[in-house]
Amino acid sequence: MxxxxxxxxxxxxxxxxxxxxxxxxxxxxxxxxxxxxxxxxxxxxxxxxxxxxxxxxxxxxxxxxxxxxxxxxxxxxxxxxxxxxxxxxxxxxxxxxxxxxxxxxxxxxxxxxxxxxxxxxxxxxxxxxxxxxxxxxxxxxxxxxxxxxxxxxxxxxxxxxxxxxxxxxxxxxxxxxxxxxxLAGTRRILMLYALMDALVIVLFGSLFLWWALVRPVEAMSAATERMVAGDYRVSLRHRGEDEIGRLSRALHKLATTLQDRDAVNRRQLEKLAKTNLELQQAHDQLLHSDRLAYVGRMAAGVAHEVGNPLGAIYGYLEILHDAESGRESSEIIRRLETEISRIDKIMKELLDFSRLRDEKPDQVDLLRAAGEAVELMRGQRGLDKVRVTIEPAAAPPTVELNSQQFKQTLLNILLNAADAMNGQGAIRIDAERRAFDKSELMEARLPGAPPEEAVPFTDLQARGIVFSDGIGPGPGAPTVHFSITDDGPGMAPEVLGQIFQPFFTTKPPGKGTGLGLAVCHRLVSALGGIIRVESRPGVGTRVTLIYPAVETDGEHE
Ligand SMILES: Nc1ncnc2c1ncn2[C@@H]1O[C@H](COP(=O)(O)OP(=O)(O)O)[C@@H](O)[C@H]1O
Ligand SMILES: [Mg+2]
The missing domain is CATH 3.30.450.20 (PAS domain)
Structure with a gap:
């Protein structure tokens, strides 16, 4: 002023x-x-x-x-x-x-x-x-x-x-x-003097009062009003040794005390909210794994029952194909073969899903395995225009798993990204070792996260985050965070909430089976890991695979 x-x-x-x-x-x-x-x-x-x-x-x-x-x-x-x-x-x-x-x-x-x-x-x-x-x-x-x-x-x-x-x-x-x-003259002069006196008192008195009393009192009352509204970041600058100064200092002290307490309360509330969220998730996970187990058993049965006759049909068709070659019907037989092979593919994926073939685990450097998988993938259907970059890591992200299964997981995710981006865009792969902290996973990382006033912290899905179920690593356990980030169209919260469900797909029939992420989920969970997906429409999608890390010397306790 x-x-x-x-x-x-x-x-x-x-x-x-x-x-x-x-x-x-x-x-x-x-x-x-x-x-x-x-x-x-x-x-x-x-x-x-x-x-x-x-x-x-x-x-x-x-x-x-x-x-x-x-x-x-x-x-x-x-x-x-x-x-x-x-x-x-x-x-x-x-x-x-x-x-x-x-x-x-x-x-x-x-x-x-x-x-x-x-x-x-x-x-x-x-x-x-x-x-x-x-x-x-x-x-x-x-x-x-x-x-x-x-x-x-x-x-x-x-x-x-x-x-x-x-x-x-x-x-x-x-x-x-x-x-x-x-006498009358003197009286007039005295009256004038009284008037001037009053005027001077009003002017200077009011100025002095404003400076010494009104201003600090106004500042204090404004501060109090802010405190009542819940904002404790007040600064009162009156430093005098008089009553006003003492009152001002007391108010300032009160504000700082309240501010400290408020911070403590907030932290506790946040902790509570996180714990609550974890509980909720544990509950959902139980339900989900129940459902998955059921689907798995059913899939195994279906694959077994349908798979054998399918093999037989495939064989007969081949014989027919040889006999009829050159005729008009051979085209129909070729089409039949294509359809049958598609059913066969679904059956294989179902089998993948239902029984995890127990292949031998190995200590695998995930980034090296990713390099091999990407090399394999090059030139595949519509993937030629997708740029995949692999960021080097500070420490080798080594995990004990079956590299074939890991590559299958990665491939599923890469194909999803390529599909979403219509075969054109950039994918970034990075990996790092970190101590596991579940609450850290609840924080949005992609740009453009909505502010807390708009969407509550605990509404993970609305904030574009989902986790797979499974117990996951213990707090502070060494883990490898392996992320695949694309700059595709991203997913709406409704879609994001269902991606781990078997048979959930947004793709046209014949294009997607809806089993890709469900399989990834099972493979990662089987190793005691977690999949976290963060996706924001118009920004992109980041899939993070969190595996228990192979402990290096530095991490032994
Ligand atoms: N990177 C991604 N970007 C956008 N949407 C994705 C991405 N990954 C998965 N999705 C969505 O998740 C759905 C389920 O994926 P998935 O389980 O692999 O089944 P499918 O690929 O057969 O549809 C997809 O249909 C798609 O809508
Ligand atoms: Mg897929």
């Missing part, structure tokens, strides 16, 4: 229910509240201070007024009789103007107005109790009026005296709008 994207993500508040959104909102709310409280105190203090200042101003104005008044009294005394009151009014108006007073009234001891910034009120009595008190107690009093209006002012009442003798009093007012404007 790019820095920009992260920032964008961290800025978005997401649903209000999100942990981060709630914390940030709370923080913003608290800060705003704090700033507002703080602002209230500041405004109060400022107001108090400004009012003090106004009072000081009022006091100086009173002092100035007293000084002027003294001066005016002096002038009046010196020019008694000639001067009348108007000059005082003029003095008052001048004074109000110079000191920027809203109003100024001067009264005598009886509170008669003797000077006024608005002359119309001259001669009236200004009967305000504060003024009387100020004159009596000889001190400056003040009060605020019109605080709610747009023309607030502070009223001052003070005494006027000359040489210790009270002459009267004065009432003047100072406008307060400047003070209120200052």
């Amino acid at each position: 790019g820095i920009k994207q992260r920032l964008l993500r961290s800025m978005s508040l997401g649903p209000i229910t999100g942990l981060r959104a709630r914390i940030v909102l709370l923080m913003a709310l608290l800060t705003t509240l704090m700033v507002v409280l703080f602002g209230f105190v500041v405004i109060r203090l400022l107001e108090h201070h400004l009012i003090q200042q106004k009072r000081a101003q009022g006091r100086s104005i009173l002092l100035a007024m007293q000084a002027h008044f003294d001066l005016w009294e002096d002038v009046r005394e010196h020019s008694a009789g000639r001067t009348t009151l108007p000059p005082l009014t003029m003095f008052v108006q001048e004074m109000a103007y110079n000191l920027e007073l809203s109003s100024l009234v001067i009264v005598d001891e009886k509170q008669n107005v003797i000077g006024h910034s608005r002359s119309a009120l001259l001669g009236f009595v200004l009967s305000e109790p504060e003024l009387a008190r100020a004159i009596q107690e000889r001190k400056l009093l003040h009060r605020t009026i019109g605080a709610e209006t747009d023309k607030p002012e502070m009223l001052f009442y003070g005494p006027l005296y000359q040489r210790g003798k009270i002459l009267g009093g004065v009432r003047f007012s100072l406008p307060l709008d400047d003070l209120y404007a200052a």
